[in-house]
Amino acid sequence: MTDLEKLSIELKSQSLASTTRRHFIKDCALGLGGIALSSLMGACTSSKNNYDPLLNRALNPLAPLPPPHFAKVKSVIYLHMVGAPSQLEMFDYKPELAKLHNQPCPTSLLNGKKFAFIRGVPNMLGPQAEFEQVGDSGNWVSDNLPHFKTVVDEVAFLKAVHTDQFNHGPAQLLMHTGSSRFGRPSLGSWVTYGLGTENQNLPGFVVLTSGGTPDAGKSVWGSGFLPSVYQGVQCRSKGDPVLYLKDPQGVSRSLKKQVLESINAINYKDYLSYQDPEILTRINQYEMAYRMQITVPEVMNINTEPDYIKSLYGVEPGKESFANNCLLARKMVEEGVRFVQLYDWGWDSHGTDHGTAVDLGLKNKCRQIDRPITALLLDLKQRGLLDQTLIVWGGEFGRTPMQETREGKTMQYKGRDHHGEAFTMWLAGGGIKKGASYGQTDEIGYSGVEGRVSVHDIQATILHLLGFNHEEFTFDFQGRPFRLTDVEGTILNQILA
Amino acid sequence: MDVFLDLFGRFHPLLVHLPIGFLVLGIMMLFYSRNDRSALHHLRFSFFWGSLSTLLALLTGFIQYQREGFEWENVQAHFITGLLCAIIAFSLYYVLKKVAFPWNPIIKILSVTLLLLLIITGHLGGNLTHGNGHLTDPLPEVLKERLGLTPQLNKVEFNLDDFANQPLYSQVIQPLFDAKCVSCHNPSKNKGELVLSNYKMLVQGGKNGAVLAASQGDKSTLVDRIFLPLSEKKHMPPKAKIQLTEEEKELISLWIKSGASPTQVISSYSIDERLFRGFFPENKTGIYPDLELVPLSQDVLTPLLEKRLLVTPLYKGSPLILVSCVNFSDFTDDDLIAFESIKEHLVALDLGKTKVTDISFGTLATFPNLTTLTLDHTKITGSGIEKLKSLPNLKRINLSNSSFDIEHLSSLFEFSQLEQVHLYPIDQNENIRALIPDSLQSLFNLGTYEITIKERDTVNY
Numbered sequence: 001m002t003d004l005e006k007l008s009i010e011l012k013s014q015s016l017a018s019t020t021r022r023h024f025i026k027d028c029a030l031g032l033g034g035i036a037l038s039s040l041m042g043a044c045t046s047s048k049n050n051y052d053p054l055l056n057r058a059l060n061p062l063a064p065l066p067p068p069h070f071a072k073v074k075s076v077i078y079l080h081m082v083g084a085p086s087q088l089e090m091f092d093y094k095p096e097l098a099k100l101h102n103q104p105c106p107t108s109l110l111n112g113k114k115f116a117f118i119r120g121v122p123n124m125l126g127p128q129a130e131f132e133q134v135g136d137s138g139n140w141v142s143d144n145l146p147h148f149k150t151v152v153d154e155v156a157f158l159k160a161v162h163t164d165q166f167n168h169g170p171a172q173l174l175m176h177t178g179s180s181r182f183g184r185p186s187l188g189s190w191v192t193y194g195l196g197t198e199n200q201n202l203p204g205f206v207v208l209t210s211g212g213t214p215d216a217g218k219s220v221w222g223s224g225f226l227p228s229v230y231q232g233v234q235c236r237s238k239g240d241p242v243l244y245l246k247d248p249q250g251v252s253r254s255l256k257k258q259v260l261e262s263i264n265a266i267n268y269k270d271y272l273s274y275q276d277p278e279i280l281t282r283i284n285q286y287e288m289a290y291r292m293q294i295t296v297p298e299v300m301n302i303n304t305e306p307d308y309i310k311s312l313y314g315v316e317p318g319k320e321s322f323a324n325n326c327l328l329a330r331k332m333v334e335e336g337v338r339f340v341q342l343y344d345w346g347w348d349s350h351g352t353d354h355g356t357a358v359d360l361g362l363k364n365k366c367r368q369i370d371r372p373i374t375a376l377l378l379d380l381k382q383r384g385l386l387d388q389t390l391i392v393w394g395g396e397f398g399r400t401p402m403q404e405t406r407e408g409k410t411m412q413y414k415g416r417d418h419h420g421e422a423f424t425m426w427l428a429g430g431g432i433k434k435g436a437s438y439g440q441t442d443e444i445g446y447s448g449v450e451g452r453v454s455v456h457d458i459q460a461t462i463l464h465l466l467g468f469n470h471e472e473f474t475f476d477f478q479g480r481p482f483r484l485t486d487v488e489g490t491i492l493n494q495i496l497a
Numbered sequence: 498m499d500v501f502l503d504l505f506g507r508f509h510p511l512l513v514h515l516p517i518g519f520l521v522l523g524i525m526m527l528f529y530s531r532n533d534r535s536a537l538h539h540l541r542f543s544f545f546w547g548s549l550s551t552l553l554a555l556l557t558g559f560i561q562y563q564r565e566g567f568e569w570e571n572v573q574a575h576f577i578t579g580l581l582c583a584i585i586a587f588s589l590y591y592v593l594k595k596v597a598f599p600w601n602p603i604i605k606i607l608s609v610t611l612l613l614l615l616i617i618t619g620h621l622g623g624n625l626t627h628g629n630g631h632l633t634d635p636l637p638e639v640l641k642e643r644l645g646l647t648p649q650l651n652k653v654e655f656n657l658d659d660f661a662n663q664p665l666y667s668q669v670i671q672p673l674f675d676a677k678c679v680s681c682h683n684p685s686k687n688k689g690e691l692v693l694s695n696y697k698m699l700v701q702g703g704k705n706g707a708v709l710a711a712s713q714g715d716k717s718t719l720v721d722r723i724f725l726p727l728s729e730k731k732h733m734p735p736k737a738k739i740q741l742t743e744e745e746k747e748l749i750s751l752w753i754k755s756g757a758s759p760t761q762v763i764s765s766y767s768i769d770e771r772l773f774r775g776f777f778p779e780n781k782t783g784i785y786p787d788l789e790l791v792p793l794s795q796d797v798l799t800p801l802l803e804k805r806l807l808v809t810p811l812y813k814g815s816p817l818i819l820v821s822c823v824n825f826s827d828f829t830d831d832d833l834i835a836f837e838s839i840k841e842h843l844v845a846l847d848l849g850k851t852k853v854t855d856i857s858f859g860t861l862a863t864f865p866n867l868t869t870l871t872l873d874h875t876k877i878t879g880s881g882i883e884k885l886k887s888l889p890n891l892k893r894i895n896l897s898n899s900s901f902d903i904e905h906l907s908s909l910f911e912f913s914q915l916e917q918v919h920l921y922p923i924d925q926n927e928n929i930r931a932l933i934p935d936s937l938q939s940l941f942n943l944g945t946y947e948i949t950i951k952e953r954d955t956v957n958y
Binding site: 359378 | 946
């Protein structure tokens with residue numbers, strides 16, 4: 001007798017031993033009641049509800065749902081420059097600041113303010129780039145982004161975004177979860193919770209990183225208090241796209257299929273006796289994981305793209321790069337993924353070394369995103385996807401018009417400190433007014449003087465474009481309804497078409 | 498004396514329960530004892546105190562109306578029915594004093610009328626203290642809709658026709674106050690003694706005086722406080738309430754600064770059209786036709802869902818249907834027959850990456866409201882695409898990465914409603930732009946964009 005048979009006999013005898021006369025009587029009584037009840041209830045429910053569980057929200061938490069209101073876009077690509085890109089070297093042209101270059105910062109700008117690193121009285125730092133008005137819109141773009149200049153009429157700028165956080169972690173959390181503290185669901189989680197996702201062979205919320213993980217960690221794509229199926233799935237462009245998705249060594253795909261089928265058959269028997277829909281959900285999850293094993297590596301493979309596309313984006317197959325991620329983002333959206341979140345690391349231009357100098361390293365970072373972002377906009381456009389996709393670009397805050405003086409000392413490289421009072425973001429795609437520019441900063445780009453926009457305003461606008469009323473879209477947790485925009489947020493009609 | 502009167506008036510909500518109790522008990526006794534003579538004594542007792550307390554309630558009510566900023570138009574129905582109650586209660590008492598037997602027609606009529614009046618008066622009073630909808634609010638939405646009770650809260654909308662000739666105040670400003678201020682600043686709750694429910698009270702101002710101060714422009718307290726930062730304690734509406742939008746704030750401030758006229762029409766102000774945009778009913782269907790169709794029942798959709806077709810309404814409750822085959826890549830021309838049952842409702846059809854061929858145009862031409870048609874990555878060559886010409890709503894055709902043959906391009910020139918055609922990728926050697934008439938150039942997106950190499954691409958800093 002094998003061990004397995006012994007075990008199975010032992011299980012059988014134990015379960016028989018633990019069944020007493022009491023159980024029999026209880027089963028009789030409850031059983032009769034159950035039969036009566038089920039015949040009563042049976043009349044109430046439609047027998048026709050057995051369609052494919054894939055598209056049934058009760059069984060599949062990622063099943064697509066219609067938006068509550070008319071939606072201008074159905075998917076989002078969010079490009080986050082981790083570390084906070086310098087608006088003063090990219091989009092916010094300040095000729096006055098150039099005139100004040102190397103002059104001490106007026107103390108009126110410093111009194112009562114807190115900076116991450118600046119101590120003492122820093123000098124002003126003029127723009128370290130050449131600016132030019134481009135396109136029909138005449139919006140300003142620096143020479144750091146020569147390719148982006150050609151598509152500038154596709155985007156709408158927000159020039160005076162502000163945040164109340166001046167450290168990376170909390171500011172990233174605020175930008176993506178609506179709160180600077182841990183525990184809230186991220187934007188992508190809210191969206192997949194509210195709308196599900198179209199392609200049932202792929203995750204609904206995909207995260208792609210280049211250069212490193214954001215300072216706030218994986219909480220920026222976490223599901224907070226929402227069910228954990230709505231958290232972002234990090235796909236890697238190097239190695240396995242999704243960790244733990246590959247079959248274990250020595251297990252073939254057909255064996256895996258048999259295992260899953262047997263487990264699902266047993267689970268289904270359990271479902272028949274308990275009628276608990278959670279069991280069907282679990283069966284569904286196993287099947288989805290199985291389907292994803294095939295589809296995810298397929299979609300994540302950029303080698304199959306034609307050369308024309310590869311050179312358009314400037315991809316480097318086999319490496320982890322922002323260009324690769326932009327191409328992947330387009331592939332995902334084309335396949336019906338709801339929310340694609342990109343993080344590109346290395347924008348924290350403090351000027352502590354060559355790589356973080358605004359006149360050196362920042363230029364290299366700009367080069368790394370310039371072509372891919374331009375290609376992404378053009379590629380979506382030629383495939384007819386730009387009208388139904390929203391693209392958001394930004395960082396967690398901006399950078400100071402003053403040169404950073406770490407510990408009060410003048411530094412060798414030119415850098416800028418964290419600055420939450422005013423920075424630039426842009427949006428493009430469906431429902432966005434092409435070539436718009438909203439908000440203005442003062443003469444030196446220190447703070448917004450017109451059209452100040454909060455992080456919650458941007459979130460409200462993104463939700464609006466996806467067909468949500470951000471004030472109605474709530475989730476009950478700990479005794480009260482929560483929403484992404486908390487008690488704030490105004491839709492930015494100024495940049496909507 | 499004032500203090501005493503105020504206090505006395507405030508007893509009204511308490512005292513009103515006395516006549517209700519006494520009189521209802523009297524009426525109950527009357528119907529219970531019918532012609533029992535011996536009950537007459539008790540009946541008189543009950544109606545005596547009932548009538549007297551009605552008078553008391555009436556008095557305190559009147560004092561409260563006079564001293565607590567209520568408005569006549571709001572309380573008049575309650576007051577008149579209350580007065581009638583008092584009159585009938587006294588008459589009943591009078592008749593009961595005269596008769597020898599209580600069970601006579603006059604008494605019967607009077608008592609039934611009194612009972613009804615008591616209920617109505619009580620309800621009207623309840624509306625004053627608890628708000629107009631306090632009985633209807635808890636009803637299920639469906640029932641409310643049937644009764645025509647669903648109020649468009651917090652949303653002010655008006656029609657395009659003739660709005661410019663309406664007064665700004667009645668058309669925009671007051672509805673704004675009604676939607677976002679009046680829940681606190683109304684006659685029964687008058688926070689800060691400010692009532693914003695009509696022009697007269699608005700001009701009167703609150704406990705710190707006038708809020709409009711129209712002649713002084715910027716000095717208006719109301720404008721000051723709505724423009725305070727949200728974090729300020731004095732900001733209005735309070736942080737937790739639904740906020741005025743920037744446009745709404747600007748409109749209110751503009752109205753007050755221009756003299757807060759109750760009659761001046763919208764066209765005589767020079768208002769940026771942008772400020773009004775939010776008030777027009779939203780375009781709820783975008784590029785899709787706004788069709789008055791009955792939404793499809795689940796029974797119709799189930800067979801489609803069983804095939805793993807993605808069938809979703811445009812938005813919750815919309816009859817328009819969007820269909821995608823993203824989870825059903827083995828979809829063939831024969832499967833199109835499944836859409837027969839939803840052909841009126843079908844506005845967007847995504848057949849991308851499926852196995853459909855040119856044969857499908859015949860069936861596709863029978864979907865009258867089809868607005869967007871996506872055929873990317875298919876074997877479609879475009880032969881027979883002219884059959885779709887008759888579709889009155891067809892605006893977008895996506896043929897990117899399909900086998901579309903340029904020889905069928907000219908068929909598309911005759912489509913009347915077409916706004917966008919995607920034909921990427923296009924062989925750069927063929928000059929396709931030259932084939933397209935000038936007037937239609939903007940319709941066709943040929944894609945195949947290129948990004949030239951710039952100097953910066955090669956410099957490493």
